Amino acid sequence: MRFISTLLIALTVFAVCNALDLNKPVLDDKFIHNHNANGASWVAGRNPRFEGQSIGDILGLLGTKKPRNTPEEVSVSKVAVPNSFDSRTNWPGCVHAVLNQGQCGSCWAFAASESLSDRLCIASQGAINVTLSPQALVSCDIEFNQGCNGGIPQMAWEYLELHGIPTDSCFPYTSGNGTAPDCQKECSDGSKYQLYKGKTFTLKTCSSVAAIQANVFAYGPIEGTMDVYQDFMSYTSGVYVMTPGSKLLGGHAIKIVGWGTDSTSGLDYWIVQNSWGSDWGMNGFFWIQRGTNMCGIDRDASAGQADISSL
Numbered sequence: 001m002r003f004i005s006t007l008l009i010a011l012t013v014f015a016v017c018n019a020l021d022l023n024k025p026v027l028d029d030k031f032i033h034n035h036n037a038n039g040a041s042w043v044a045g046r047n048p049r050f051e052g053q054s055i056g057d058i059l060g061l062l063g064t065k066k067p068r069n070t071p072e073e074v075s076v077s078k079v080a081v082p083n084s085f086d087s088r089t090n091w092p093g094c095v096h097a098v099l100n101q102g103q104c105g106s107c108w109a110f111a112a113s114e115s116l117s118d119r120l121c122i123a124s125q126g127a128i129n130v131t132l133s134p135q136a137l138v139s140c141d142i143e144f145n146q147g148c149n150g151g152i153p154q155m156a157w158e159y160l161e162l163h164g165i166p167t168d169s170c171f172p173y174t175s176g177n178g179t180a181p182d183c184q185k186e187c188s189d190g191s192k193y194q195l196y197k198g199k200t201f202t203l204k205t206c207s208s209v210a211a212i213q214a215n216v217f218a219y220g221p222i223e224g225t226m227d228v229y230q231d232f233m234s235y236t237s238g239v240y241v242m243t244p245g246s247k248l249l250g251g252h253a254i255k256i257v258g259w260g261t262d263s264t265s266g267l268d269y270w271i272v273q274n275s276w277g278s279d280w281g282m283n284g285f286f287w288i289q290r291g292t293n294m295c296g297i298d299r300d301a302s303a304g305q306a307d308i309s310s311l
């Protein structure tokens with residue numbers, strides 16, 4: 001079983017790498033110039049976050065894998081949601097700061113720990129306001145996920161329900177250089193080792209726009225997934241729509257915090273928080289087209305509810 005899945009992953013990585021020139025810089029001035037001259041719905045630029053990096057450097061960052069079983073569509077009873085919604089203004093102070101995964105394929109761990117941090121704050125009306133430790137998922141959730149080599153969002157959320165994770169100040173992030181320390185069961189800062197959890201059996205996979213909206217509206221930001229194409233690395237603002245012909249680099253997990261409609265382009269979009277630092281995109285956030293399953297973003301978002309009963 002383990003052998004077969006390793007083989008499948010190896011084959012997929014090979015198939016992707018085979019078509020790419022790994023040594024080429026990921027930021028491409030000619031692409032940026034042409035893109036911006038064409039009046040697209042988003043603006044491209046040289047993101048300082050990826051200055052000097054090659055396509056090969058980026059492949060290691062994109063660590064999200066699809067779950068083995070096809071996710072089940074969650075039936076959504078017609079929940080009325082507003083036309084535009086932003087968790088940051090709806091629950092002030094509960095959407096935590098933009099983080100930076102560094103050169104480690106740990107996006108799956110960031111989007112999972114971040115969505116639980118926000119959901120704890122929202123469920124407790126601000127009483128539990130902590131930034132949870134993505135490092136704990138990278139280093140401790142190693143039975144089904146692979147640390148800096150990637151993970152599956154649903155498996156990460158199952159770990160949050162079964163075991164929980166401490167705060168980021170208890171187990172700080174040090175995997176930015178691509179290596180994971182051993183799982184740590186006491187706090188670096190000397191505080192009490194307290195685990196924060198998701199409520200058991202509440203994990204849902206949302207595979208439609210309506211299901212994602214209903215879940216975010218009820219509980220807060222959700223872990224989403226998308227395919228990343230090379231053009232996305234030079235996103236700076238606006239509603240991202242994949243440029244035809246751009247090369248697929250890999251799978252990525254992010255946190256969907258809301259939605260809206262852009263008055264300039266007329267496009268519906270998701271508001272998404274990335275984990276590439278706050279100097280990428282719009283202060284660490286981006287908009288991506290909603291309703292056309294752009295890069296797969298409308299079909300595979302997942303999270304459970306926060307467990308505040310024992311805190």
Ligand SMILES: *[C@@H]1O[C@H](CO)[C@@H](O)[C@H](O)[C@H]1NC(C)=O
Pocket residue numbers: 092093094121125126129
């Ligand atoms: C949570 O803590 C952050 C950082 O200290 C603060 O900016 C934010 O306002 C707090 N949120 C709430 C709901 O109190």
Ligand SMILES: *[C@@H]1O[C@H](CO)[C@@H](O)[C@H](O)[C@H]1NC(C)=O
Pocket residue numbers: 174177178179
């Ligand atoms: C990454 O950083 C950790 C902690 O600072 C260190 O122990 C490790 O050797 C570093 N690994 C690499 C590949 O630089």
